Amino acid sequence: xxxxxxxxxxxxxxxxxxxxxxxxxxxxxxxxxxxxxxxxxxxxxxxxxxxxxxxxxxxxxxxxxxxxxxxxxxxxxxxxxxxxxxxxxxxxxxxxxxxxxxxxxxxxxxxxxxxxxxxxxxxxxxxxxxxxxxxxxxxxxxxxxxxxxxxxxxxxxxxxxxxxxxxxxxxxxxxxxxxxxxxxxxxxxxxxxxxxxxxxxxxxxxxxxxxxxxxxxxxxxxxxxxxxxxxxxxxxxxxxxxxxxxxxxxxxxx
Amino acid sequence: xxxxxxxxxxxxxxxxxxxxxxxxxxxxxxxxxxxxxxxxxxxxxxxxxxxxxxxxxxxxxxxxxxxxxxxxxxxxxxxxxxxxxxxxxxxxxxxxxxxxxxxxxxxxxxxxxxxxxxxxxxxxxxxxxxxxxxxxxxxxxxxxxxxxxxxxxxxxxxxxxxxxxxxxxxxxxxxxxxxxxxxxxxxxxxxxxxxxxxxxxxxxxxxxxxxxxxxxxxxxxxxxxxxxx
Ligand code: HEM
Numbered sequence: 001x002x003x004x005x006x007x008x009x010x011x012x013x014x015x016x017x018x019x020x021x022x023x024x025x026x027x028x029x030x031x032x033x034x035x036x037x038x039x040x041x042x043x044x045x046x047x048x049x050x051x052x053x054x055x056x057x058x059x060x061x062x063x064x065x066x067x068x069x070x071x072x073x074x075x076x077x078x079x080x081x082x083x084x085x086x087x088x089x090x091x092x093x094x095x096x097x098x099x100x101x102x103x104x105x106x107x108x109x110x111x112x113x114x115x116x117x118x119x120x121x122x123x124x125x126x127x128x129x130x131x132x133x134x135x136x137x138x139x140x141x142x143x144x145x146x147x148x149x150x151x152x153x154x155x156x157x158x159x160x161x162x163x164x165x166x167x168x169x170x171x172x173x174x175x176x177x178x179x180x181x182x183x184x185x186x187x188x189x190x191x192x193x194x195x196x197x198x199x200x201x202x203x204x205x206x207x208x209x210x211x212x213x214x215x216x217x218x219x220x221x222x223x224x225x226x227x228x229x230x231x232x233x234x235x236x237x238x239x240x241x242x243x244x245x246x247x248x249x250x251x252x253x254x
Numbered sequence: 255x256x257x258x259x260x261x262x263x264x265x266x267x268x269x270x271x272x273x274x275x276x277x278x279x280x281x282x283x284x285x286x287x288x289x290x291x292x293x294x295x296x297x298x299x300x301x302x303x304x305x306x307x308x309x310x311x312x313x314x315x316x317x318x319x320x321x322x323x324x325x326x327x328x329x330x331x332x333x334x335x336x337x338x339x340x341x342x343x344x345x346x347x348x349x350x351x352x353x354x355x356x357x358x359x360x361x362x363x364x365x366x367x368x369x370x371x372x373x374x375x376x377x378x379x380x381x382x383x384x385x386x387x388x389x390x391x392x393x394x395x396x397x398x399x400x401x402x403x404x405x406x407x408x409x410x411x412x413x414x415x416x417x418x419x420x421x422x423x424x425x426x427x428x429x430x431x432x433x434x435x436x437x438x439x440x441x442x443x444x445x446x447x448x449x450x451x452x453x454x455x456x457x458x459x460x461x462x463x464x465x466x467x468x469x470x471x472x473x474x475x476x477x478x479x480x481x482x483x
Contacts, residue, residue: 011352024352061259076355100354107344172359175339177265207264216264216342217335219364226359235445241266242443248261 005030006097013104018112033093057116057163058216063088068164072117073104078168078227086229106167108176109215121167123213130209131202132185147193160187162230169224175216180224182210183236190243200247268331273438275328287467288331295403304403336368350426363433370430377423420472428465432458
């Protein structure tokens with residue numbers, strides 16, 4: 001409890017369930033600048049529990065920015081205003097003493113609220129299940145360079161594969177579109193030889209699922225790329241659009 | 255053909271319709287501006303230009319019908335996308351963000367396409383109801399009958415509110431084009447590290463030329479031609 005703590009006013013979204021009316025609840029906290037925003041919420045929850053109050057529901061898992069579980073909208077930015085970090089990597093030293101924070105859940109029709117700051121992102125799983133895989137067994141690790149892949153292509157595929165499926169793109173989008181997520185999942189296979197056999201069925205199936213689940217369409221505002229904790233490029237969306245057009249125009253499979 | 259209907263009504267399909275029709279309109283604007291430039295060369299140049307178009311009237315009529323269809327598709331799909339996308343932002347218990355930082359992650363033009371588009375639409379109705387009507391259907395002053403189209407222009411642009419609305423509408427069109435130009439390329443999937451920055455710059459230059467080009471005419475007629483100054 002060092003004396004370099006900073007004092008913050010937190011406005012945190014509280015909502016019992018998907019059908020309940022939600023609103024902000026105000027808290028005053030004194031927090032170490034070394035704490036992450038999730039650790040700050042942990043401390044606050046400890047205090048609330050001691051007082052016999054209901055703690056704030058929020059999600060997290062790895063707390064090192066790779067699992068995609070955590071996700072809060074801090075002052076209007078999914079994962080906070082800093083570029084290329086997940087919520088768990090947002091430290092309180094980035095805020096000034098006396099500042100007011102608004103902490104909200106990822107908002108989208110397709111992400112039903114479960115409680116407070118937790119939303120149901122299982123739609124992403126459904127999209128993945130619709131085609132985000134290769135359905136033949138690739139066996140054990142092949143010899144290096146048995147299948148030559150140019151460095152440039154490998155890099156693009158790995159960049160796409162960086163997507164942690166957190167949903168920040170949907171949260172940032174004015175249309176709650178899942179295009180960046182789907183584009184990353186489509187691209188990581190579309191670029192590599194192993195993804196070719198199912199390339200065009202995959203893109204059609206995943207987009208059909210995305211549309212069915214009520215995610216919006218893309219207005220090319222590029223807010224998703226700006227807020228993505230992994231900096232996934234909207235060029236993946238262009239690639240997906242291209243594959244979609246090619247699959248519709250030239251392939252026999254509908 | 256069920257697949258085609260289905261594809262064009264998918265999320266990407268609707269955007270492809272927007273982009274194809276948008277590009278068509280972009281090309282149309284270039285032709286329209288070039289023709290209108292004859293206004294700056296006086297009555298004979300402009301009247302001569304319009305009369306030349308009269309010679310190929312059947313062709314012009316075909317183009318007009320295509321143009322009408324393109325506009326209808328663009329506007330219909332634009333409204334549809336806007337309405338559908340509004341529904342994706344959470345229900346009544348969830349709603350919009352209380353704190354919105356969209357101005358920090360996206361451009362103004364990109365977030366206001368429906369507003370700039372709608373104002374262009376209102377303008378379009380007025381534009382057709384005045385210029386198109388008097389040129390093609392009925393001109394109470396009789397200028398059109400004697401091929402003195404130029405005077406219709408100078409008369410209309412002498413009206414302050416007409417000219418003001420014209421200028422506002424084409425400036426908003428500039429915002430629409432600034433986002434729309436590169437957006438159409440992204441929709442087609444033509445986004446590449448090498449040439450996309452060029453497309454974006456080109457789109458901005460195009461938008462500025464169109465906005466200033468079309469705005470220059472009412473400004474010229476109101477202040478310099480009819481002697482309002
Ligand atoms: C000469 C007039 C016009 C031109 C050149 C034009 C051009 C464009 C272009 C190139 C796009 C980008 C398409 C894409 O994102 O792939 C666009 C988008 C759009 N246009 Fe227009 N447009 C015009 C008039 C209108 C009008 C009258 C409306 C009326 C509603 C409108 C509404 C929209 C909307 C809402 C979008 C965004 C769609 C989205 O991304 O969700 N436009 N326009």
